[in-house]
Every structure is written in structure tokens, then in C-alpha cells.
Amino acid sequence: MACPICxxxxxxxxxxxxxxxxxxxxxxxxMVVSAIVRFAVRLWASERADQKTA
Amino acid sequence: MSLTNHKTVGLQYxxxxxxxxxxxxxLMILMRVQLAWPGxxxxxxxxxxxxxxxxxxxxxxxxxxxxxxxMHGSVMVFLAVVPLAAGAFANYFxxxxxxxxxxxxxRLNAASFWLYLIAGVIMVSSFxxxxxxxxxxxxSYAPLAVIETKGQNFWxxxxxxxxxxxxxxxxxxxxxxxxxxRPGLTLARLPFFVWSQVVTxxxxxxxxxxxxxxxxxxxxxxxxxxxxxxPSGLMxxxxxxxxxxxxxxxxxxxxxxxxxxxxxxxxxxxxxxxxVAEVITTNARRPLWGHGLMVAAVLLMGGMSMAVxxxxxxxxxxxxxxxxxFQVTTFIISIPSVILISSLVLTLWGGSITFNTxxxxxxxFLPMFGIGxxxxxxxxxxxxxxxxxxxxxxxxxxxxxxxPGTVFALFAGIYHWWPTLTGRPLNERLGKIHFWGxxxxxxxxxxxxxxxxxxxxxxxxxxxxxxxxxxxxxxxxQTHMTYAAFALAAFQLxxxxxxxxxxxxxxxxxxxxxxxxxxxxxxxxxxxxxxGLWLYLASAVMLFASLxxxxxxxxxxxxEWPDRIGTFPWLETVLLVAAAATFGxxxxxxxxxxxxALTFVIVxxxxxxxxxxxxxxxxxxxxxxxxxxxxxxxxxxxxxxxIFTGWLAGPSFRMGGGEGMRWQSHVAATRRYWLFVNVVWxxxxxxxxxx
Numbered sequence: 001m002a003c004p005i006c007x008x009x010x011x012x013x014x015x016x017x018x019x020x021x022x023x024x025x026x027x028x029x030x031m032v033v034s035a036i037v038r039f040a041v042r043l044w045a046s047e048r049a050d051q052k053t054a
Numbered sequence: 055m056s057l058t059n060h061k062t063v064g065l066q067y068x069x070x071x072x073x074x075x076x077x078x079x080x081l082m083i084l085m086r087v088q089l090a091w092p093g094x095x096x097x098x099x100x101x102x103x104x105x106x107x108x109x110x111x112x113x114x115x116x117x118x119x120x121x122x123x124x125m126h127g128s129v130m131v132f133l134a135v136v137p138l139a140a141g142a143f144a145n146y147f148x149x150x151x152x153x154x155x156x157x158x159x160x161r162l163n164a165a166s167f168w169l170y171l172i173a174g175v176i177m178v179s180s181f182x183x184x185x186x187x188x189x190x191x192x193x194s195y196a197p198l199a200v201i202e203t204k205g206q207n208f209w210x211x212x213x214x215x216x217x218x219x220x221x222x223x224x225x226x227x228x229x230x231x232x233x234x235x236r237p238g239l240t241l242a243r244l245p246f247f248v249w250s251q252v253v254t255x256x257x258x259x260x261x262x263x264x265x266x267x268x269x270x271x272x273x274x275x276x277x278x279x280x281x282x283x284x285p286s287g288l289m290x291x292x293x294x295x296x297x298x299x300x301x302x303x304x305x306x307x308x309x310x311x312x313x314x315x316x317x318x319x320x321x322x323x324x325x326x327x328x329x330v331a332e333v334i335t336t337n338a339r340r341p342l343w344g345h346g347l348m349v350a351a352v353l354l355m356g357g358m359s360m361a362v363x364x365x366x367x368x369x370x371x372x373x374x375x376x377x378x379x380f381q382v383t384t385f386i387i388s389i390p391s392v393i394l395i396s397s398l399v400l401t402l403w404g405g406s407i408t409f410n411t412x413x414x415x416x417x418x419f420l421p422m423f424g425i426g427x428x429x430x431x432x433x434x435x436x437x438x439x440x441x442x443x444x445x446x447x448x449x450x451x452x453x454x455x456x457x458p459g460t461v462f463a464l465f466a467g468i469y470h471w472w473p474t475l476t477g478r479p480l481n482e483r484l485g486k487i488h489f490w491g492x493x494x495x496x497x498x499x500x501x502x503x504x505x506x507x508x509x510x511x512x513x514x515x516x517x518x519x520x521x522x523x524x525x526x527x528x529x530x531x532q533t534h535m536t537y538a539a540f541a542l543a544a545f546q547l548x549x550x551x552x553x554x555x556x557x558x559x560x561x562x563x564x565x566x567x568x569x570x571x572x573x574x575x576x577x578x579x580x581x582x583x584x585x586g587l588w589l590y591l592a593s594a595v596m597l598f599a600s601l602x603x604x605x606x607x608x609x610x611x612x613x614e615w616p617d618r619i620g621t622f623p624w625l626e627t628v629l630l631v632a633a634a635a636t637f638g639x640x641x642x643x644x645x646x647x648x649x650x651a652l653t654f655v656i657v658x659x660x661x662x663x664x665x666x667x668x669x670x671x672x673x674x675x676x677x678x679x680x681x682x683x684x685x686x687x688x689x690x691x692x693x694x695x696x697i698f699t700g701w702l703a704g705p706s707f708r709m710g711g712g713e714g715m716r717w718q719s720h721v722a723a724t725r726r727y728w729l730f731v732n733v734v735w736x737x738x739x740x741x742x743x744x745x
Contacts, residue, residue, distance in 0.1 A: 009613055015373040017611025018305060021603040022364065022376060025264070025313055028599030029360045032260055032592045037357075039588075040241070043232065047240045 058160035064146030065475075066167050071138035074174055078129040079546075083539060085122045088114045090536035092517035108186065116516040120189035121181070121205070123514070127192025128209065131318065132216055133174045135456060138464055139325035140258065141170065144227050144251040147471065151245050153236030158229040158582045166222035173215035180208035191514075193315065196283030196307040200275045201290060207276060210269040217266040224259035225589045227251055233582045246342055249349050250328030253356035254321050259593050261317035261360060267600035268310035274683050275302075279673035282604065282683075283307045299675050305370055306607050310600055312363035320359045322456055323423070324352060326463030327394055330416045333466045334398055337413035338405030344397045351390035351397075358387040368436040369443045377436050384434035391427055395420060411485030415466035418493055419459060426454030429504065444514065447507025450500050458496045465492075465549070472556065480556055484548040491545025498538035502531045580719030587723035591730050594691070598734050601687060605680040605741065616677045622743050623661065629654040630692065630735050634728035637699065639721055644703035647728070651696035658689050681742050688738060691731055698724060 056062065087096065095101065095112030108118035145163065149156060157163045180187040185203025188194060199206050231244070231252050244252075271282040279298065286300030335342050342348065364372065364380040398420060407413065429451045432438040442448060465488070473479045506528045511519045518532045519525025609615055633650035636643050662682065672682040702720060 013613050014303065014305075014611040017303070017607045017609065018309070018372055019375060020610040021306065021607025022309060024599060024603035024606050025309070026361060028596060028603075029260060032595055033357055033360070036256065036592065044241050047242075051240065 056160075058156075058164040060145050060149045060157045060160070060163065063157075063160075063163050063167050064142050064144075067137050067141035067145055067170070070167075070171055070174070071134050071142055074129055074133035074178075075135070075138070077178060078126050078134050079543065081122045081126040081129065083543060084114075085119065085126060086536040086539040088119055088122075088516070089518040090533040092520050117189060118186065119516045120191075121187045124188045124191050124194070124209075125178070125181070128177060128188070128213075129174075130456070131192060131322070132213065133170075133177065135460055135464070136220075136318070136321055137170055139329075139460060140227075140251065140254050140321060141167070141223060143325055143329065143464075143467055144223070144255070147474075148227060148248055148251050149230060149234070150474075151248050152231060152234065152239055154230055154234035156234075157226045158234055159226050159586065162222050163226050166219045166226065169215055169219035169222070173212040173219060176208050176215070177212035180205035180212075183208065193311055194272070194307075195311075196272060196275070196304045197285070197288060197302075199307075200272060200283055201295070207273065210273050210276075214266050214269045214273075217262040217269075220258040220262045221590070221593045224255035224593075225586050227255035228259070228589055229582050229586050232585060242346070244349075245328075246331045246345060246348055246352075247328035249352055250324045250331075253352050254324045256356055257317040257321050257324075257359060259589060260596050261314045261321075263593050263597035264310045264313035264600040265315075267597055267604065268307055268314075270601070270683060270687060271310070271604060272307065274672060274679065278679075278682075279671070280679035280683070281673070281676060282608065282679060299673060299679075301608070301612060301676050303608060303611055305367065305372060306604050308367050308370065309364065309607070310604065312366045313360070313600065315366065316363040317356075317359040319452075319455070320355060322460045324355070326419065326423075326460040327352070327398070329463045329467035329470070330398060330419050331401075333412045333416040333470045334401050336470070337408045337410060337416070338402050339408075340401050340403075340405040342397065343400040343403070344393075348394055348397045351393040355387060355390040355394070358383060358390070362387055365434050365439075368439045381434065381436055385431075388427070388431065388434075395424060395427070410469075411480070411482055411489055412466040412470035414486065414489045414493075415462045415469065418489070419462045419466065422454055422458035422462060426451060426456075426459050429454065441510075442507060444512055445507035446503040446511050446513045449513050450503030450507060453500045453503070457500065458493070462492075465489075468553075472553075476556055476559075478556060478559065480552045484552040488545055488549040488552070491548075492542060495538045495542040495545060499535045499542065502528075502535055506531060580715055580722075583716070583719045583723055587726060591726065594730065597687070598684075601684050602737070602741075605684065608676050608680065612676065616675050618744070619677075619681065619742050623739060626654055626657055626661070627735065627739060629657060630732055633692075633696075634725075634732050637725055637728050639718070641703050641707055644699055644707075644721075648696055648699040648703055651692055651699065655689055655693050655696065658685065658692075677742070684738055688731070688734055691734075695724065695727055695731055698727075 084100075087100075093113060096104070096109055096114060098112065101109045101112035104114070104118065108115060108121075145157065148154075177187075183204050185205055187205040188199070188202065188209035190199035190202055190206065194206065194209060231248055235244075271280075274280040275282050275284060281299045281302040283304050283306060284295070284298050284300055284302040285304060288295045288298075288300065331342055331348070334340075362380060362383045364376055365384040368377055368381075409417075429447070433442055433448065433451060469480055469485055506525075507513070509524060509528060511522070511525045511528055515522075515525075518529060520529060629650050633647045633654060636650060637647040638644070670678055672679045702717070702724065706717060706720070
């Protein structure tokens, strides 16, 4: 049997809100980490290129 | 050495963190005395120190015990272990290992330390305010923390300042490693210790803003009467809580807290891994096994650590979707942990091992971390966490990671690198007494906690469960554990004596004198400033994302939400866009931008005062709470930008910077800042006035 609190309009709304809020945090973290990873990969690639030319 | 030199700052961090370690240790001893002999009078000299307010007749009050619990955790994590592991070791040794003359931003580095010290003093001084220190656990869960005594405000302000200090430190470490390396020291060749500090810095940079956002929300709840974390119909002591609008969500605090709280675990662990790697490779006379693999693992661990936070919340009923997601990510993150520990063990294979004091501590770290890690698996599974949550098992689990885990690694680092400071190694005999005494007593303290937790004893009981039948067999163990804690204290004395006696002697010949190295010249001169600003913006993005996620969580979770705000803030919007548009390299444009930004702040203040006159307050409802809080934090950023722009147009320009590369770089960086501030404002006005 489904939990009476969770299936109530309030419970459903709270769960939806929490999912949406957590998603905002996750998406922001993924975006920022991706930007930093992109920077690091470019840096690493430029170092490799420098080493090859040297 | 100047006050901004990296070694000075590193030493300042180290000495201060060791001081706070002592404070946290004393709090722990008081807790252990209470748990061993609950309800019995404390020794007279102790009760006279605590006073009648905390221990009337020498008997410790539960309220004071709760303060000890909350502040022991907060002091140990935020003021002792992290500043020692990240602040002290990174500042002192990262520049040395990469051949940099100093950190990239020495003044910022010094400011980071002083801010940390101020934050620590604020937090600890709360013991002396009315009602005592914070007493809602180191996690400060709402709504309990919201209705607590004044000490909680000190805790929140301290945490906010620590966040600022951590972000400053993180930017410095990352920029230093990227742009102050000696030529030829490529990323692939960086020592693992440096990598561990870089990932630690990344976590501090991106995760701490979430707790800053949460502390702003909680301060608003406590001081401005908002209800971010206060649900409707809350009963306190059987009486409905009056004077709040309600509708808030206590789980919002938990989400934001653990978004920092879990990466903070890796902030504790990763520098320890880096130190242990250094000690093991030196004393096993072997290169690190799988350096590239370990770097990949530490990067994966850092990235993943921001996607596992809600495994601390399985019991909150947050729904099966989130529970399943966080359960899976938690198990994935155990893979890089195993890679790291396996690589460290494999480094020993075929080595010629010297069992000196630092090596003993480093070797002990491996199984201790293993025990702490493996016992975390049942906590990462929602089904078994139901039984284990909030029991002594959890205390044992995280203490194995932090106490005989990270703290042993820090001891290893201190013994290993001490000759770099003074030129002489620490006394080996005293070191071994320190190690064996600490190793045995720590295990005597923490191992029984697993059993006590499996029996089902709750970890927050002031009397260790004396009033519960199922806890009766464990009470005697609590007494033994307290004796072990006394022994642990006694075995720290050889360590303290070792440090003091060694430091008081004249410097030896092995002291590493600062070598004047020049920074790698291949980078553009303004590269450091640019990267520094980008990293700051990354942290600011996380701050506003955290605040905005709070708004989304509350609005999405509300069955009814007030009508959107009617009057669109055209004037503020035009002023802010104009401030960004006029910003440029000429002095006139800078002054115009500065004036427009200041006008924005003034107009914002006046428009809020008008709202106040109309009877609208942050406490009116959740929508207004969100609007005022988010826009005030935004306005603080605008004010900061305006001040900096004024500085660029004024003192900085007059000092001959107008044509200099550094000044030009600051202008270019600030232009991006204004763009960011505008984007945030547009998102806010769209969210509150249009959507």
C-alpha cells in the first residue's frame, strides 16, 4: 500500500520540488565541473604539443 | 619572511589548526567523561570551570553535552583537520614541490588565513554567550537549529566566513599549480600530493558555497523571521510555533548542507592520501605505483563527490527516485577509493621499507582508512542504513576515516616534513611511543562503537543510553572507551614535547632555505588574474545555484504559491545593464559604470524600503523571503563590483596602472564579472516576475 503521506498532494508537491531543486544543484555542478575539465584538457593538450615541438 | 610568504601562512595555518585540534580534543574528553559516568558529578576543578549554568552541582546538563557534541564536530572538521590538511600542508609544500617562489596571490593567501582565524574565534567564543554554543550537531539540522539559542548565530557566521576563506585558499592553490610551475613540470609529472591538493581545492571552491547559501537562509530564518526551513504547523514542546509564515522545507537545509558535507569528507581524505603517498614512496624507496591511475582516480572521486550527497538523507523519505540515484552514485565512488588504497599498498611491493615514525603512521593509515571505507558500504545502501542511521556505528565509521585515518596521515606528514622546517628530524623514540600509544588507544575507543551501534544504541544520547534496556550491556564499554581516551591524551604528550623541544633548538643543517625561483615564464603575465577570476565566478555560480535551488525546491514543493511580484523592477534592470554596458578601458567609462552600479544599490534599498512601508517583509511568505534574500545577496555582489570598479578608476589608475598589463587584465576580468552579475539578475527577475 502506498504511503498516505507521500501520495497526498502535499507529499507529491514536496517530492517534486525536492527533485527539481536537487536537479538545479546537480546541473550547476556538472556545468561548472565540465568547464573546469575543458580548461584542464586544453592545458594538458597544449603542454603535450609544446613537448612534441621541443 | 613576510606575513604573506607561503611558508609563514602555512605555519600560521598549522599552529592555529593544532590549537583548534586541542580545543576539539578537550571537548571530546568532556563528552567521554559524561558518557562513562552519566549523571555523576564531574571533578570539582572541571565543574568550577564549566560553571553552574552548564554543570549545576557538578552534574553536566544535557544542553551542555549537546554543545560539546556540536562544537567537537564543527571544530575538528572545519577548524582543525581541514585547515591542517589543506591550509597548512598545501601552503607550505605545494609551492616547494612545483618550484614556485610563492603562492599566486600572496595577499589573498594571508587574508584567507586571518579570515579563518576570525571565523574560528567567533565559533569557539560562542561558548561564552547567553545560552552557550551551537547545540544542534555539527550538521545544524533545521528546524531544531532555527529555534536554538544565540550560539547558533555565531556558528552560522563562522561557517560563512570559513567559506569565504576556503574559496580564497582554493583559488590560490589552483592558480598557483597551473601558472607557477617550473618549466617542464607538466601536469602529467605533477607529484600526486599536488594533485590531491588541487582536487581538494576544487571541492572547497565548488561545494562550500552551498553551505554558505544554507547559512544565509538559516540566518534569515533566525534573524528575519523567514521560514525557509520551517514547515507549517510546527509544534515545539507540544505548542504550535507562533509568528512564522511556515511552508518551508527542513530537507532543503539537509540538501544544501550535505552538498558541502560529503565533498568535505574528501577534503579531509584527499590531502591525507597525498601525504601518505609521499611518505610511502620515500620510505619504501619505490616510485608510486600507477601514478596516472591514481590521478585519474582522485579526479573521478572529486567529480563524483558532488553527486552523492543525499546518501546522508535516506531516512528522510525523500522518495525512491532520489534514493536510488544517490545509492548508485555512492557505490560508484567507492571504485576510485579502492584504486587509491590499492595503489598505495602496491607501492610497497618489492620495496625496501624503513619503519620510521612517519612510515608507521602512513602504514597504519591504510587499514584504518580501509575499515572506515568498508564500514561505509552498509550506510550507502538505503535498506541497511535504515537500521544503522544515527547509531554509534556511524560514529565509528567516520571516525575511522578521520581520526586514525586522516589525523594519522597528518602526523605522518608532520614527522616526515619536520626536517624541512627546522633542519632536524623529530626524536624517533618519542615518535614511536606516540604512534603505538595512539594506534592502540584510538582503536580501543572506536572499535567498540561498531558493536554498540549494531546493538542499536542511538549516538546522540546524553547518558549513553542508561535509560534503555538494550543499551545496558554497552555502558561498561563506554567507560573503557573513556579510559582509552585518557590514554590517547597521555600519548599526545610525547608528540607535543617532541615538537617543542625540537623547535627550541638551533636550526640544523638540513633546513630547506627558501630558494629564489622564478615563475615559469611561458604564461602570459595576466593569466593568473584571469584564471583567478574565472574560478571565483565558478564559486559564485555555485553560490547562486544553491540559493536558486532553494527557491526551486520551495516553490516546486508548495501546493500554493503567492502570485508573482507585480511591478517589474525596470529601473534596477536598466541601471545594472547600463553599468555593464558602460564598463570599459577608459577612466570615464569606469567612473560611469561605478556610479551606475552604486545607483542600482541605492535604488534597490529604496524599493525595498517602499515594500517595507507597504507591510511586505521577508517573513510575509516564502516568495518574499526568497526574493529579498536572493536579491540582497545579489546586491552585495553588485556593491562589491562597484567598489572594485571605483578602485580601478581611482587609486589603481592613479598608481600608473592605466597602461599596465596587470591593470588591463583586471579591467578585462571585471567586465566578465559584470556580465555574470547581470545574468544572475535577469534570471532572478524572470523567475520572480514572469514565470
